Amino acid sequence: MNELITDLKKEIITQLNLQDITPEEIKDDAPLFVDGLGLDSIDVLELIVLLQKKYGVKIDGAKEGKSVFYSVKTMAEFIQAKQQH
Amino acid sequence: MSTKVLITGIGAVSAIGLNIQELKESILLSATGIGFSNRLNSELAGKLPSAQILLSDEEIKNKIKGLSHRIIYSRTSLLAMLAASEAVSMAGLDKRYCASAALVSSSSSGGMDKGEVFYADYLLDPSKANFKYALIHDCGDASEKIAELLGVQKYITTISTACSSAANAFIHASRLIKAGLADIVIAGGSDAMCRFTVNGFNSLMILSDEPCKPFDRNRKGLNLGEAAGYFVLESERSVNSRGIKPIAELSGYGNACDAFHQTASSPNGEGAYLAMTQAIRTSRHIAEEIDYINAHGTGTQNNDLSESAALKRIFINQMPPLSSTKAVTGHTLAAAGGIEAVLSVLAIENGWIYPNLNFEEPIEETGIIPVSQLKKNQKIKHILSNSFGFGGNNSSLVISAC
C-alpha cells in the first residue's frame, strides 16, 4: 500500500502539472480539494483519466469521484479494492 | 444618431433542416434532430445521442451551386457556405453587392473534421496523408470559402470564441454597420461535428447519454450537434436605397466575461447577467418588454443553474416565456448563436414560442419552468437570445420585430 501511495503522489504531480510540489509535501490523509493543492473540477477529470491509464481502474462519473479522490489514501484504497476483483 | 441594424436575409442548416423551409416544417412538427448516427465512425459518437446532419460531405456539397468538383472542402465550410448563400439569396444580394459587403464568419472546430483525418493518416504513413486536408484545417478557411463563393472582397474576418462565436460575429457586424464601415455584412457561424470534439467533451464528462433536458432537475449534460446559421445585416440607408423590407432588427447586444473558470460558469451567473443587461440596455428597451428568451440552456448541471440565477436577477417581477432549443438542434458550438438567432427571427415572423423538449421537473434552486409545447399566434416583439462560451465569453442579443 505504501508503495502505491508514493507512486500515486508522483503520478498526481506529473498528471496535474503541480509545480514546486514534492511527493513528501502531500500528506496521505490530507484533503486534496482544499486550498493547499488548488485542485479544481478539471483536475478531478484528469485524475479519473489517470486512474484508468495507469491503474486500469474505471470511474463512472464525477460524483463517484468525490469520495474516491478525497485524499491520496482514499484513492489508493479504491485502486487496491478494484484491482483485487 | 447611429443607424439601426436590420436583418434582411437568414440562412440555416442543421439536423432539422437543410434550409429555412425545412426548418420551419420541422418546427411545426416539434421534431427533434437528436438521434444516433455513426457517420463519424467513432465508437463513442455512435453511442451518444447527437444532432448530426444525416448527409455525407459530398451530398451537402451537391446542394451548393458554384463549387468546384476538384476542391476539397471541410464539412464546416460546406455547412457555412450552404447557410450563408441562403441568407444572401433571401436578401437579394447579387455579386455586385457582395463585392462591397463585409463578411464576419466564425467557427471553433474549423476544418478539424478533415484535419484529424489528415493527422491520423500522416502519423501512420506521411506519404499517404492528403496534404490538402491540412491546408483547410484553420478556422479562417470557412470564411475564405464563403467569400470566394459569394464574391465578398472588401472585408473578411473570423471570430473564434467557442460557443458565443456566432453571436459575437453578429455583434461585430453591427459595430461595422454603426461605425459606417460597411452597409451590408454577412455574418454567422458554423461548426461540423468531429471526433476531436466528441472525445474532448466526453473527457469533460458533460455529455448526456440520453437526449438532453435543459433546465430540468435531472439533467445529465449536453448533446452535441452540427449546424450553420447566417444573417445578412444592413444599415437603414442600404435597406432604403435597395427598396427592400427588412425581416427583423438586431436591436441590442451585450458581451461580458464571466472571469470565473475556463469551462464552468460562476454560481451567480455574473458574466451572463452583465451580457444580458447590456443587450437589453443597448436595445433601448427594458426587461419587461422581452416577450421570449431563447436560452443558452445546454442541459449541463452548471450552465442551466448559472444561467437561471442570472435570469432571476434580471427578470425580477416576472420571467418571460423561455426555452432552450438545444434539445432540438443539439449544442452546435460556434454555430449555436447563429442557428438560435435564426430561430428567433422565425419566432417573430410566425408568432412562435419554441418548446423546451424533455423538460419534466424544474431545478430546485431556481424553480424556472420553461415552455413545453410549441405556442403559436403569439405577439412577439422582442426576443433575448443567449450564447455563453467556454473561456467565460458571454454574449446576448436582442432581436426585435420591425
Next chain:
Amino acid sequence: MNLSVSAYCRIKQHPDNRENLIIETFDNEFVLINDMAVLYRESGMEYLKYFKMDQVSKFGILAGEWLFKRGNFREKYADQEIGIVLANSNGSLDTDMEFYKTIESKDNFFPSPAIFVYTLSNIVMGELCIRHKIKGENAFFVSEMPDFDLLMDYVRNLFESRNMKSVVTGWVDYINGKPDVLLLFVEKGTDEKMEFNKKNIGILY
C-alpha cells in the same frame, strides 16, 4: 478621442538564438531562455495555475503580468470597465496537437480533459480575465497576419460607443515553441504617454 498605450509587453523569439526570447516593456528590455519555469520565476507572479495552462495561455498570462505591473490598473478601474480584444493566427493549433496525442492510438486512448479545455482560440483571454478580473467586453479574432487596423478600430469603437474605460488588446500567438506576443494596455489619452495609433503599434511589434 485620444487614446494612449499606458503599458505594453512584447515577447518574441530572439533572432540570433532560437532558444532565447526577447521581452520588452516600456521600462525594460531583457533576454530570457525560452523555458516556462524560468519565465514564470522572472515574471514574479505567484499563480500556480499557470503550470496547468497550454502554451498560448501561459504566454498570454506572462505578458499580462508584465503589463499589469506598470500601473495601478486594477485599482483604477472596476471589473466591467476593462475590456479585452485579442487575435492570433494559429488559434489553438499547438494545443490541438497536444490533445490529439492523447487520442491518436486505439491502444493508448486517453483523451485529456485538462488539455481539451485549452483547445479553443479564446481560452487565453478567459485566463487573463480570470487572473486580472476583467469582466468587460471580450472578443477574439483569427487572421493570417496581425491585423492591427482591425484591433485599433475595434478598440476605438469600444471606447466611443461602449464607454469602455480601458482595454487590453494585442496579438497572442504560439506555434512549435515559438511565441509571438504583443499585449497593450490602452486608456483614454493622457500626457506623456504613447499615442494609440497604427504607427506606434507597428513600432512596438
